[in-house]
Amino acid sequence: MESRRSVRSPCVSVCALDEKDVCIGCHRTGDEILRWTVMTDDERQQVLENVARRERSSLI
Incomplete structure (x- = not known):
């Protein structure tokens, strides 16, 4: 039986979307978080690559 680990959420419990609809904590869009x-x-x-x-x- 193969054991496969699921890809973990990048959530860091700092949940606030900026003006571009991107979370300032995990850098996911609102849609990515919902889905x-x-x-x-x-x-x-x-x-995660995004x-x-x-x-x-x-950072630039």
């Missing part, structure tokens, strides 16, 4: 529980692991992995890109661009 997280019904996403596949592949979709969640894509969201989050990393948003984090990098917010």
